[in-house]
């Protein structure tokens with residue numbers, strides 16, 4: 001900011017009409033330019049004195065202290081605004097993170113659930129195969145048992161058969 005730009009902002013500054021960006025640039029210039037700071041103090045004293053007269057107030061004795069306080073308060077205001085901005089950004093980043101974490105968790109759950117379902121389905125299928133296998137094995141052993149139990153009968157039947165090759 002040039003001295004001409006800074007001096008054009010003196011009245012808006014005294015009337016608290018500057019937005020935070022212009023206020024910050026203005027304060028930055030005032031803190032580094034003795035000439036403009038002096039100019040500002042003169043205007044500040046004049047304008048505040050006139051305002052106090054207009055409001056029928058007693059003129060406050062120490063305009064310099066008023067001016068220093070005004071600068072201090074402005075610096076604090078800028079700091080507060082900056083902190084608010086940082087806080088807002090942190091909140092925004094946190095919200096984005098939360099949303100992305102939640103989304104990734106739900107995607108993961110969905111995928112994992114799908115995999116688990118598939119595995120369970122495979123387990124069921126293989127159980128089914130096992131069941132069938134045991135069932136057939138059991139049938140086999142039933143047949144064997146039947147044969148063993150009725151061996152004599154079967155042999156007899158066989159020997160009584162007129163078409164038996166042995167005869």
Ligand SMILES: [Zn+2]
Pocket residue numbers: 002003004006029033035036037
């Ligand atoms: Zn200057």
